[in-house]
Amino acid sequence: MSITGIEAPAVEVRGLVRDFAVKGGPPRRALDDFDLAVAPGEVHGLLGPNGAGKTTLCKILSTVLLPTAGTARVQGLDVVADAKRVRPLLGIVFGGERGLYARMTAAQNLRFWAALYGHGRREGRRRAAELLERVGLGPRADEAVETFSRGMKQRLHLARGLVGDPRVLLLDEPTVGMDPVSAHEFRDLVEDLRAEGRAVLLTTHDMAEAEALCDRVSFIDGGRLLRCEDPRVLGELLSRHERVRASGVPEALAARLAALPGVERVRATGPGAVLVETDRGGAALPVLRTLVEAGVTDVSTAPPSLEEVYLHLIGDRGMAVRP
Amino acid sequence: MNAIAVLRQTMWSGWTDLRSVYTPTTWAFGWMVRVLCQVVFYSTLGALLGDAERARFLLVGAAVFIAVNETMMASASTTWERFSGTLSLLAAAPAGMVVVLAARSWFWVASGTLSSSIALLALAPFFGLRLGLGDSLAAVALILLTALTNYAVGLCCGSLSLRFHRLRNVFSNIALLTMTAVCGVMVPASFWPAGLQWFAAAFPASHALEAVRLAIADAPAAAVLAEAALAAGTSAVWLALAATALGWFQTDARRTGSIDFGD
Numbered sequence: 001m002s003i004t005g006i007e008a009p010a011v012e013v014r015g016l017v018r019d020f021a022v023k024g025g026p027p028r029r030a031l032d033d034f035d036l037a038v039a040p041g042e043v044h045g046l047l048g049p050n051g052a053g054k055t056t057l058c059k060i061l062s063t064v065l066l067p068t069a070g071t072a073r074v075q076g077l078d079v080v081a082d083a084k085r086v087r088p089l090l091g092i093v094f095g096g097e098r099g100l101y102a103r104m105t106a107a108q109n110l111r112f113w114a115a116l117y118g119h120g121r122r123e124g125r126r127r128a129a130e131l132l133e134r135v136g137l138g139p140r141a142d143e144a145v146e147t148f149s150r151g152m153k154q155r156l157h158l159a160r161g162l163v164g165d166p167r168v169l170l171l172d173e174p175t176v177g178m179d180p181v182s183a184h185e186f187r188d189l190v191e192d193l194r195a196e197g198r199a200v201l202l203t204t205h206d207m208a209e210a211e212a213l214c215d216r217v218s219f220i221d222g223g224r225l226l227r228c229e230d231p232r233v234l235g236e237l238l239s240r241h242e243r244v245r246a247s248g249v250p251e252a253l254a255a256r257l258a259a260l261p262g263v264e265r266v267r268a269t270g271p272g273a274v275l276v277e278t279d280r281g282g283a284a285l286p287v288l289r290t291l292v293e294a295g296v297t298d299v300s301t302a303p304p305s306l307e308e309v310y311l312h313l314i315g316d317r318g319m320a321v322r323p
Numbered sequence: 324m325n326a327i328a329v330l331r332q333t334m335w336s337g338w339t340d341l342r343s344v345y346t347p348t349t350w351a352f353g354w355m356v357r358v359l360c361q362v363v364f365y366s367t368l369g370a371l372l373g374d375a376e377r378a379r380f381l382l383v384g385a386a387v388f389i390a391v392n393e394t395m396m397a398s399a400s401t402t403w404e405r406f407s408g409t410l411s412l413l414a415a416a417p418a419g420m421v422v423v424l425a426a427r428s429w430f431w432v433a434s435g436t437l438s439s440s441i442a443l444l445a446l447a448p449f450f451g452l453r454l455g456l457g458d459s460l461a462a463v464a465l466i467l468l469t470a471l472t473n474y475a476v477g478l479c480c481g482s483l484s485l486r487f488h489r490l491r492n493v494f495s496n497i498a499l500l501t502m503t504a505v506c507g508v509m510v511p512a513s514f515w516p517a518g519l520q521w522f523a524a525a526f527p528a529s530h531a532l533e534a535v536r537l538a539i540a541d542a543p544a545a546a547v548l549a550e551a552a553l554a555a556g557t558s559a560v561w562l563a564l565a566a567t568a569l570g571w572f573q574t575d576a577r578r579t580g581s582i583d584f585g586d
Contacts, residue, residue: 092415
């Protein structure tokens with residue numbers, strides 16, 4: 001809570017810039033005048049390709065990296081000037097198998113981190129046991145982490161991120177390596193965290209995950225914020241680019257559809273199946289009429305998925321990473 | 324911040340690290356056999372020169388230096404945090420990384436003291452060194468002092484290794500070889516020019532080893548304690564250097580981004 005009585009945003013980033021020195025060349029800009037606000041209790045998705053600047057942002061927020069310019073605040077505290085006060089407010093979870101002491105048991109790992117977040121012996125034990133139960137690792141609490149599967153390590157990562165009872169969680173690709181059941185349980189857990197009033201900043205490549213979990217998503221590329229919206233609003237952005245799916249469409253009919261005004265392209269999605277993409281509102285109507293008149297009955301319209309929005313905003317540049 | 328809790332958990336983490344390096348069997352039949360062979364090798368060189376005094380000098384030097392050797396491993400184990408991917412998490416934790424990095428390699432002190440003491444006490448009779456109970460206890464206590472005080476040198480090298488990661492094996496090796504040469508381990512310190520003797524005096528090992536030699540030679544307690552105090556004093560300086568290097572590393576890492584998530 002701020003001194004004015006208005007609750008401070010859980011995360012507030014303004015004009016954030018981060019340059020990295022490059023030997024023998026100009027500095028590489030990882031974040032470029034980046035703005036972001038995450039409200040308490042909000043689950044905010046950060047979507048972008050590799051090298052977009054997502055992890056750089058998380059590193060600055062977690063106080064392990066200084067910004068070149070701009071400000072970043074957590075619960076109203078500046079991550080540069082008030083780093084020591086910011087750290088207890090944050091929980092950090094990143095994907096992959098690293099970040100755990102492999103030879104220690106799950107419980108020992110959590111007790112270690114509990115100590116680093118200021119909990120004494122008894123409280124550390126209590127929190128470790130409680131969190132291991134919460135992430136479904138209670139029965140494996142006393143087994144060495146090196147014997148865990150990747151998904152189990154990921155759940156332990158999440159428990160570790162919660163050990164300090166943080167108000168803000170930075171989840172950097174947290175479901176990497178999780179099986180579908182575990183990923184589903186993880187989403188339930190994030191829902192619980194939201195219900196507890198914790199803010200979650202989630203970086204992910206999993207569009208379904210972002211769509212299912214996030215109150216808002218920010219698209220980032222080349223260090224710049226491209227768009228920040230409710231996932232459903234972003235879908236509506238492309239709703240004027242209505243799409244019509246149909247099957248049993250002969251090639252000649254597909255060619256006729258492509259020639260209709262407002263049709264951006266017609267893509268074959270299978271034998272006789274097409275996806276018609278339009279580029280203006282109302283353009284889907286003549287498409288539907290043409291299909292029905294031609295005797296095609298297997299026709300549907302659908303809103304674009306978040307993945308399509310992502311590809312639309314980021315552009316199709318294959319596997320190329322921005323220089 | 325509950326420093327005791329951090330210290331306790333860190334030491335437990337170190338204990339699991341030790342168990343990953345050695346099992347009791349590999350420690351006894353791998354490491355200790357290697358230690359005994361090494362000490363026998365150097366002591367035998369002295370014996371082959373036909374000089375019992377030289378043999379004893381080399382025996383004490385080689386055995387006590389095992390404690391120095393092992394505690395220099397703290398340099399490598401300090402950087403294990405980077406390999407386990409916990410460095411960024413330590414940097415972002417409220418307790419910070421200083422206590423954790425300072426305490427996590429404690430097991431080298433324990434292992435170094437034990438292996439060095441066993442080597443000295445077990446091999447002494449074979450090279451004509453008679454140690455009574457009092458001498459033995461004093462030697463073990465001073466070997467512990469040697470390990471503890473040199474641990475600070477290992478931590479300093481470890482802190483530098485975090486900053487200059489690609490040179491991580493260089494710092495400890497240079498320090499170890501320098502100490503082997505000038506600290507009176509194999510060659511009496513008096514052999515070297517005065518300037519080099521002053522340089523050698525900057526290392527705790529010079530004083531701790533001299534304290535062991537004086538104690539075994541039944542020198543006055545004051546002389547032994549004076550060397551022990553010098554070892555502790557120089558160690559404090561190295562500890563301060565280690566803390567400074569660690570602070571420098573953290574400041575630099577925040578500026579340059581040399582700590583990555585997953586580091």
